[in-house]
Amino acid sequence: MKAVCWMGKHSVQVMDVPDPKILNDRDAIIKITRTAICGSDLHLYNGYIPSMMQGDILGHEFMGEVVETGKAVSNLKQGDKVVVPFTIACGNCFFCKNEMFSVCDNSNPKPEGQETAYGFAGSGLFGFSHLMGGFAGGQAEYARVPFADVGPIKVPDSIEDEKVLFLSDIFPTGFMAADNCNIKEGDTVAIWGAGPVGQFATKSAFMLGAEKVVVIDHYQDRLDFAQANNPNVETINFDDVEVHDKLKDLTGGRGPDSCIDAVGLESHGTSVDSLLDYAKAAVFLATDRPHALRQAIFCVRKGGTVSIPGAYGGFMDKFPIGAAFNKGLTFKMGQTHMQAYMPRLLAAVEEGKIDPSFVISHRLNLSEAPMAYDNFNTEKNQWRKVVLNPNG
Amino acid sequence: MQQKNKNNSMTDILTNMNTNVSPVERFVSATAGGALLAYGLKRGGGLGTVFSLLGGSLAFRGTTGHCHVYEAMGVDTNQGGETAPRNFKSGKSKTYENGLLSGKVHVSKSLTIDKSPAELYSFWRNFENLPQFMEHLESVKTTGEKTSHWKAKAPLGQSVEWDAETTSDQENVRIGWRSLEGADIPNSGVVEFLPTANRGTEVKVTMTYEAPGGALGAMFAKLFGEEPSQQVYGDLYRFKSLMESGEVITVEGQTSGREPQAKKATA
Ligand SMILES: NC(=O)c1ccc[n+]([C@@H]2O[C@H](COP(=O)([O-])OP(=O)(O)OC[C@H]3O[C@@H](n4cnc5c(N)ncnc54)[C@H](O)[C@@H]3O)[C@@H](O)[C@H]2O)c1
Ligand SMILES: [Zn+2]
Ligand SMILES: [Zn+2]
Numbered sequence A: 001m002k003a004v005c006w007m008g009k010h011s012v013q014v015m016d017v018p019d020p021k022i023l024n025d026r027d028a029i030i031k032i033t034r035t036a037i038c039g040s041d042l043h044l045y046n047g048y049i050p051s052m053m054q055g056d057i058l059g060h061e062f063m064g065e066v067v068e069t070g071k072a073v074s075n076l077k078q079g080d081k082v083v084v085p086f087t088i089a090c091g092n093c094f095f096c097k098n099e100m101f102s103v104c105d106n107s108n109p110k111p112e113g114q115e116t117a118y119g120f121a122g123s124g125l126f127g128f129s130h131l132m133g134g135f136a137g138g139q140a141e142y143a144r145v146p147f148a149d150v151g152p153i154k155v156p157d158s159i160e161d162e163k164v165l166f167l168s169d170i171f172p173t174g175f176m177a178a179d180n181c182n183i184k185e186g187d188t189v190a191i192w193g194a195g196p197v198g199q200f201a202t203k204s205a206f207m208l209g210a211e212k213v214v215v216i217d218h219y220q221d222r223l224d225f226a227q228a229n230n231p232n233v234e235t236i237n238f239d240d241v242e243v244h245d246k247l248k249d250l251t252g253g254r255g256p257d258s259c260i261d262a263v264g265l266e267s268h269g270t271s272v273d274s275l276l277d278y279a280k281a282a283v284f285l286a287t288d289r290p291h292a293l294r295q296a297i298f299c300v301r302k303g304g305t306v307s308i309p310g311a312y313g314g315f316m317d318k319f320p321i322g323a324a325f326n327k328g329l330t331f332k333m334g335q336t337h338m339q340a341y342m343p344r345l346l347a348a349v350e351e352g353k354i355d356p357s358f359v360i361s362h363r364l365n366l367s368e369a370p371m372a373y374d375n376f377n378t379e380k381n382q383w384r385k386v387v388l389n390p391n392g
Numbered sequence B: 001m002q003q004k005n006k007n008n009s010m011t012d013i014l015t016n017m018n019t020n021v022s023p024v025e026r027f028v029s030a031t032a033g034g035a036l037l038a039y040g041l042k043r044g045g046g047l048g049t050v051f052s053l054l055g056g057s058l059a060f061r062g063t064t065g066h067c068h069v070y071e072a073m074g075v076d077t078n079q080g081g082e083t084a085p086r087n088f089k090s091g092k093s094k095t096y097e098n099g100l101l102s103g104k105v106h107v108s109k110s111l112t113i114d115k116s117p118a119e120l121y122s123f124w125r126n127f128e129n130l131p132q133f134m135e136h137l138e139s140v141k142t143t144g145e146k147t148s149h150w151k152a153k154a155p156l157g158q159s160v161e162w163d164a165e166t167t168s169d170q171e172n173v174r175i176g177w178r179s180l181e182g183a184d185i186p187n188s189g190v191v192e193f194l195p196t197a198n199r200g201t202e203v204k205v206t207m208t209y210e211a212p213g214g215a216l217g218a219m220f221a222k223l224f225g226e227e228p229s230q231q232v233y234g235d236l237y238r239f240k241s242l243m244e245s246g247e248v249i250t251v252e253g254q255t256s257g258r259e260p261q262a263k264k265a266t267a
Helices: A039-045 A111-118 A161-168 A170-179 A196-207 A220-228 A243-250 A272-282 A291-299 A321-326 A338-350 A366-378 B010-015 B023-043 B045-064 B068-073 B117-125 B127-132 B214-224 B228-245
Strands: A002-008 A011-016 A028-037 A061-069 A081-084 A142-145 A188-192 A212-217 A233-237 A258-261 A305-308 A330-333 A362-365 A386-389 B095-097 B100-113 B137-142 B147-153 B159-170 B174-179 B187-195 B201-211
Touching: A002 A366, A011 A366, A028 A161, A028 A366, A039 A366, A061 A142, A061 A161, A081 A161, A161 A170, A161 A338, A170 A196, A170 A305, A170 A338, A188 A196, A188 A291, A196 A212, A196 A220, A196 A258, A212 A220, A212 A243, A220 A233, A233 A243, A243 A291, A258 A291, A272 A291, A291 A305, A291 A321, A362 A366, A366 A386, B100 B228, B117 B127, B117 B174, B117 B187, B117 B201, B117 B228, B127 B137, B201 B228
Parallel strands: A188 A212, A188 A258, A212 A233, A258 A305, A305 A330, A362 A386
Antiparallel strands: A002 A011, A028 A061, A028 A142, A028 A386, A061 A081, B095 B100, B100 B201, B137 B147, B147 B159, B159 B174, B174 B187, B187 B201
């Protein structure tokens, strides 16, 4: 089959590789009909996530048709149309039972790496480095899906792929980011990053009752897009406007009730702290560039919540613990507990409350993946979200 | 590997077991660990992995004052007499003979498993199940009411075999066993099943090996790894996965662009 392989920093290649096989009894093999490129994939592309190996198959946002099931899978059959969550979870451990699927105890076959780096290991993830289990990903014609009786969600044949594809990651991710803000009537939510995750966090904040959302980025087209797709969005282009002052202006001096960091470890910026971050990352004194996160902590109102869907991997320098402590903030973060959100968000799509395909900017064939990675990484105004067709 | 054990006697090693890294080195480790992790992150690729993981383990060692690598080498740089709370009473005494582990190795590991003591006990009590999660075991056959025959994988397709007897058996509480006279690597173990209020069962495994020197020592290293506690922990982790999820998840045998047949696709 054809698969998109990581070949090194800034290098992906479409390769002919052997078809995947069932390896555990609870596995299924999925023939992929649509797959997407995520901002998380860019962290791999830009070489920020350790423990990638040349030849690893990328991709964690995919859906398709069941073609084979392992002995222990009884709820799926050949031909079922499914969307696969990017977090792999057993459904049986303490964490799964408590709906903390992304920290499942039993789905990472290589827990030692994270145990060493983080103290304990999170769940396995598709196509996301050997720290996360080293699972082959879904930017391919076929994928092996472990714990297939728990992860993949069946969707009606009649529904278009594009409307449900993002149940695999960014819709639940944006939704959990907003859900973690514990939004109350009258709340203003500020969101850093107008990428796909930020776009879904914006929609979700309104679904959960926010009065106003302020989106912050420096790609004007992405900001305009957020404004065009939602009722009450203000935008801040941080290249032109001082973010903290503007947020105070927009909230009568209170500050946003909650702040969402939908940027993650590759924050852009030219402020003093972010230039220092670049320098430190270059000489290996820190690993993550958390300018947006610092700003979010600084801007949020007293007693507010900072919700972090943006991905982090290592250490951050100059964490503003004083601001966080003295304002009495709450922090929520993590890989999305996908399985906890998929059923209700599928229902929202079926009821017509949201059409997640709004975010797509490019529809390409799998063979065009290298060009798509390159553009999604640099041409952010035009390249908002890429969907690949493995059979095109 | 030469024994770098300057002037530490065996008793020094025993008494300093919990913090074998000196405070200064701890600081350096923490910093260098962060830098290496960062370097690995920047670098990516195979070598990047090594650096990141090494960085992670240095950072880990920096914060806990415990270095598994040093421990495995029998090296202790913490000679200032810093005392640390002794939370593991594992009492390991290890030494290296021609660079190989020898002496008594004592390992203890706990993991919480979301099943009842009865379910876990009854699976473990049937020793023939053990190879399903104890990686180095090939087979265990019950030979009598209290006796069993164990076979472990050894390098070059060979195997090591020994007879064992059950030394204690308290239903749903604990099982103990030990190898009988004549075993190449005398060993014994105890597994305890401690119920919790609502978190399942705390399973604690304690193993003791009589690690031989010389050629057998090499065999031992192959069987139980350079760090036997890692092996015991891995086995326990697999036991947990098997009991909770019904399988031990694997990525061995999966496809990738590294397969010999893999080649760049032509459009
Ligand atoms: N928690 C999860 O489970 C999960 C799931 C999916 C994605 N993610 C993470 O979410 C993040 C966003 O993903 P995406 O697909 O939207 O990526 P993306 O790269 O398309 O979007 C990131 C956006 O952040 C903007 N940005 C950069 N620096 C900024 C700053 N200082 N202030 C404001 N905006 C800034 C960029 O211009 C870009 O538009 C990534 O870190 C990704 O790894 C996490
Ligand atoms: Zn994603
Ligand atoms: Zn689980």
